[in-house]
Amino acid sequence: MTTRGSGLAIPTGPIKSHLATRRHVLDIDDFSQEEINEVLQNTDVMKEVLSRDIRKVPTLRGKTIFTLFYETSTRTRASFEQAGKIMSADVINVSASGSSVQKGESLYDTALTLQAMNADMIVIRHAHSGAPYFLARHLDASIINAGDGAHAHPTQALLDLYTIKSHLGRINGLKVAIVGDILYSRVVRSDLWALTKMGAQVTVCAPPTLLPPDFLQGFPEEHPFAGVKVETKVDAAIEGADVIMALRLQLERQEAGHLPSLREYSRMYGINSKRMKLANPNALVMHPGPMNEGVEIDPDVAHGAASVIEEQVTNGVAVRMALLYSLVTPSHNGSKS
Amino acid sequence: MRRSLARIAHEIVEGNVGNSVVLVGIHSGGVHLANRIGDFIEEFVGTRPPVGQLDIGLYRDDLGRRGRPIMRPTSIPVPIEGVPVVLVDDVLYTGRTIRAAMDALNDFGRPSSVQLAVLIDRGHRELPIRPDYIGKNIPTSLDEAVRVRLHENGGDDEVILMWGQA
Numbered sequence: 022m023t024t025r026g027s028g029l030a031i032p033t034g035p036i037k038s039h040l041a042t043r044r045h046v047l048d049i050d051d052f053s054q055e056e057i058n059e060v061l062q063n064t065d066v067m068k069e070v071l072s073r074d075i076r077k078v079p080t081l082r083g084k085t086i087f088t089l090f091y092e093t094s095t096r097t098r099a100s101f102e103q104a105g106k107i108m109s110a111d112v113i114n115v116s117a118s119g120s121s122v123q124k125g126e127s128l129y130d131t132a133l134t135l136q137a138m139n140a141d142m143i144v145i146r147h148a149h150s151g152a153p154y155f156l157a158r159h160l161d162a163s164i165i166n167a168g169d170g171a172h173a174h175p176t177q178a179l180l181d182l183y184t185i186k187s188h189l190g191r192i193n194g195l196k197v198a199i200v201g202d203i204l205y206s207r208v209v210r211s212d213l214w215a216l217t218k219m220g221a222q223v224t225v226c227a228p229p230t231l232l233p234p235d236f237l238q239g240f241p242e243e244h245p246f247a248g249v250k251v252e253t254k255v256d257a258a259i260e261g262a263d264v265i266m267a268l269r270l271q272l273e274r275q276e277a278g279h280l281p282s283l284r285e286y287s288r289m290y291g292i293n294s295k296r297m298k299l300a301n302p303n304a305l306v307m308h309p310g311p312m313n314e315g316v317e318i319d320p321d322v323a324h325g326a327a328s329v330i331e332e333q334v335t336n337g338v339a340v341r342m343a344l345l346y347s348l349v350t351p352s353h354n355g356s357k358s
Numbered sequence: 359m360r361r362s363l364a365r366i367a368h369e370i371v372e373g374n375v376g377n378s379v380v381l382v383g384i385h386s387g388g389v390h391l392a393n394r395i396g397d398f399i400e401e402f403v404g405t406r407p408p409v410g411q412l413d414i415g416l417y418r419d420d421l422g423r424r425g426r427p428i429m430r431p432t433s434i435p436v437p438i439e440g441v442p443v444v445l446v447d448d449v450l451y452t453g454r455t456i457r458a459a460m461d462a463l464n465d466f467g468r469p470s471s472v473q474l475a476v477l478i479d480r481g482h483r484e485l486p487i488r489p490d491y492i493g494k495n496i497p498t499s500l501d502e503a504v505r506v507r508l509h510e511n512g513g514d515d516e517v518i519l520m521w522g523q524a
Binding site for chain 2: 038040041059062063065066069070073075077078079080108346347349
């Protein structure tokens with residue numbers, strides 16, 4: 022049973038990681054299909070950890086993760102914190118309110134402070150698009166974008182992919198309708214990249230005042246979103262859809278004059294049980310949260326049988342664990358072999 | 359290989375008289391082997407022991423230093439509290455994988471004992487770890503590599519010793 026020799030390289034060891042060279046998660050647009058699939062596969066493993074009696078693994082022992090939030094958040098920040106803690110990292114939360122940011126400290130100086138405290142990873146949410154890129158250029162730590170302006174929210178896109186795939190078995194070829202405030206939503210931008218890259222047929226739907234001009238004009242043929250359909254009538258968007266994703270109507274937008282009234286928006290664009298009948302019978306209802314129930318989504322749909330909204334939250338923890346795992350680097354004082 | 363695994367199965371049965379063991383294969387090499395040993399035990403005593411699988415990616419002490427392998431699913435089908443567990447792997451080398459596997463196992467409960475079955479022991483331990491059941495000892499040098507290929511992954515069962523691969 023033993024042969025000596027051959028000298029051929031035989032690929033029986035661990036499967037090589039496509040994420041091995043990745044240092045940051047700044048956007049989803051630079052993820053390859055292989056990288057996305059690897060994150061989804063690792064997320065599956067993390068879900069198993071979440072189902073254990075003892076939800077603790079030693080993977081990130083001795084690592085320090087700072088969450089630096091310049092905007093409010095419940096689930097994103099809490100899920101990063103939980104993900105880090107389950108993996109034994111030390112997680113320190115810094116939010117703009119209640120920190121020196123209120124005293125006028127710049128983003129750069131705040132970031133240098135965290136670096137001086139040996140941050141291994143920094144999870145940042147900022148109102149300005151590009152803030153995570155700025156940190157990645159100037160710091161040694163791995164940077165994870167937890168939402169920047171109306172630009173990107175890559176971890177949300179990954180958890181959405183995972184949630185869809187775990188229910189429907191695939192993403193390629195699915196019809197996904199995204200309904201709501203497309204103009205200001207960073208979630209939709211990242212979801213569009215992620216879903217189109219994985220082969221879904223995406224329709225975005227909103228009143229014309231909540232659609233960016235380039236969406237209204239239609240994308241040129243060579244544009245990555247060329248296959249994305251743009252609808253202003255919600256029934257047409259939902260018809261035959263496998264996934265319906267409602268987006269939060271940012272209530273402050275009404276004051277900006279985008280909408281005549283919330284009630285009208287709800288009547289014309291709200292996801293309700295009557296509209297759900299137009300969708301595929303097994304369709305999933307998703308929402309990145311926080312919801313305005315009764316505005317963009319009716320309570321009976323949000324908490325109904327088709328809803329996977331709470332599961333999105335659980336999956337968010339698992340996805341973030343998978344990303345933390347993929348970004349972990351050897352200790353600075355460890356031997357580098 | 360078949361004879362070695364059959365002998366290991368016999369020894370596991372003999373070594374655990376009156377106890378029902380749980381076999382746990384370590385990804386990636388140990389999972390198929392654990393299943394095969396489970397088949398042999400079923401053949402010998404009539405009942406198949408529970409067979410689980412374990413990925414140790416989250417417990418490695420060299421994470422990031424040697425890359426971050428894609429993880430495979432862990433599933434331990436029955437509670438392991440108070441029962442003997444036999445870890446199964448293909449090649450025993452430094453012992454670091456087994457150390458990580460023991461840590462991982464502990465998170466699922468406290469087995470009455472943890473035993474170790476390996477197809478190949480190639481020496482060069484870096485930790486005080488010793489196998490209870492060995493298919494074959496193959497003395498190697500550090501610049502050699504041992505690969506176990508199994509028909510479950512396509513091809514034949516074979517153990518290949520390669521040099522200049524370390």
